[in-house]
Amino acid sequence: MVSRADAVREKLEELIIEGAFASGERLDETTLSKKFNVSRTPLREAFQALAASGLLDLQTRRGAFVRHPAFDEVIEMFEVMAEMEAFCGKLAARRITQNTLHALSETVVLCEAAVESDDINGYYNANETFHFLIYEASGNAFLSKEARKLHRQLKPFRRMQLKVRGRLNQSLAEHRMVLDALVAGDSDSAADILRDHVAIQGTKFNDLIVSYRRASQKAATA
Amino acid sequence: MVSRADAVREKLEELIIEGAFASGERLDETTLSKKFNVSRTPLREAFQALAASGLLDLQTRRGAFVRHPAFDEVIEMFEVMAEMEAFCGKLAARRITQNTLHALSETVVLCEAAVESDDINGYYNANETFHFLIYEASGNAFLSKEARKLHRQLKPFRRMQLKVRGRLNQSLAEHRMVLDALVAGDSDSAADILRDHVAIQGTKFNDLIVSYRRASQKAATA
């Protein structure tokens, strides 16, 4: 059975990640409890959980505020994610099984198909599976869990930069290289490729922000 | 102002880490709420928070169970911690300030004094400061926060292995080497030394567990 608090958390999480709320917006308990048809108690439990994963900022006696990570923080998170993936890759190169290798190569095929048909969502999903498989293959359940958590937190920002022209093809090529390194059992190379593969996402994201800021500055001075 | 829920969380956390409850023990809401003189509501909020940090296992309609990480999981956590520290060290070697370097060398002096007087607690505290300073010096606030979190989770297990004979001196020597590498700005070397410094803690912990198990097995067959 799934508790109402859990259901509410899930729904709210989706809304926040989708960007349904402005950053810094205060979430009113009464309003939301009406919207979800639950009392304030399970809603508050959901708030707690969301605060734990960093999506809300709970201030005593003041309320729950939506917390889209600041851009600087996202850059930092990509920096950590890169290193984490590298470590996963390093371990995975030594510990991965034939079965998982097979599953991995299948996700690469899916990615190829998605690139063919310019299906960003399709690519996005296959990409996620690809990375999760590697986390799992690290053979370190704790690491895998943490990596998934961080991956999830970066979800909306990864999505943004996937839309940059040409990135899909490049990303796919990187996936192929990772797969090759894992097949070869070359842990250093797997680590390095994965590190760059993720780091470049942070860089692309940064580029995006800079261009955004330039645009808004121009608009302001015009 | 600090809410009662926060106060309860803090107190409970302390109790769990201290080992006041058996692993897997179920925490009764009514009993505990009486003990802390609060209602079940803030207590339940505290449960949520503790579950988020991994100290409790909340099962729907069944209750809250104390969750001391399994030994295997602790080993995994040390593995991740080692890599995280290595990354902190790598960044810190490039970004550390004179002030922080100075503060670091002071903690080394404190560690020396603690070793002299065989003061495990003193060493323990100075050791913590040493590591936290390095996290901070990474210049990546997100990384620093995550590293502190993991460090905290490993607290009780680190403490255990510090009691092994000769470990204090060895640890101190490693601290000196880390400091040297940071002063020299040698990021690779700082990373490697820190990785080993932490990994060895996991190894020592593992040794401890193995010897425990042997002992209890002997006792059982005797």
Added chain:
DNA sequence: AAACCAATCCTTGCATACAAGACGCTTGAC
């Protein structure tokens, strides 16, 4: 004697009522 089923009790999940703090608005004074 053991196993299974049922009924009761106990515990959690949720709703609601109440208390207390924060924010805003109004009013008065300088």
Added chain:
DNA sequence: GTCAAGCGTCTTGTATGCAAGGATTGGTTT
């Protein structure tokens, strides 16, 4: 006209009551 203080309202924090889902125990059957 502006600033500050006080009061009122609104929102969060906490307590408690009620409902629903497990667990346990006792009885019955094989």
